[in-house]
Amino acid sequence: MGKQVTEMLKGTLEGIVLAILSGRSAYGYEITAWLRDQGFSDIAEGTIYALLIRIEQRGLVDVEKVPSEKGPPRKVYSLNAQGREYLEEFWRTWSFLTERLEQLREGGK
Amino acid sequence: MGKQVTEMLKGTLEGIVLAILSGRSAYGYEITAWLRDQGFSDIAEGTIYALLIRIEQRGLVDVEKVPSEKGPPRKVYSLNAQGREYLEEFWRTWSFLTERLEQLREGGK
């Protein structure tokens, strides 16, 4: 996809990853692969890792190092209480945005 | 509102403004006031002007200087053919994003 999606992902990608982690724990490589599967064809490898470090430093996730049979150890992330709170706020903000845009879409055509 | 909305607006604010202009021509001050009215309480004055200049330079809008009775002349922007095309692509990208997020929201709870 193009530049449009890249810019739109700013702010939402974080929510997307948190939402994924709210269902189950996961590690970077896994998340990236899943996103590509879902059609986010051009999400860069590095982007997810940087994002994970960011949300870790903000205390939204807990981390556990787990050895892998197929390569270097995995850093498995799981959403903690603060993360869940933040995710809820994310959904509220997202709802606000979608409502406004839905109105615009209908009004404009 | 907070930082969340600020980051989420990146990429979408442009689409929002284009969507507004698809309904009627408008100038910066007017657009800012309208957005504040719609609940985007903290969209900065300068942000809209910078955005308008950007989309003008990309050739998505036409501009006309119109004298005002109440102050300096207005720069009235209107969406052109290229802008409409770009707006449609924006809606497609937006739909893609909302679908993925809707899935995540349902799956996660």
Added chain:
DNA sequence: CTCAGCTATTCAGTGTTGCTAGATACCGGT
């Protein structure tokens, strides 16, 4: 044994975007 290929993470540098904060300018009323 070595090398390619998959798994898995990290990092420096870049571009785009919205915000902050202030300047500039035109006009009417006090």
Added chain:
DNA sequence: ACCGGTATCTAGCAACACTGAATAGCTGAG
């Protein structure tokens, strides 16, 4: 003359996703 409302512009800043490369562990082919 001054202030407030209208209207636009600008420089500097912070956050975020992308690029491109490096590092590291494991397995199977040659």
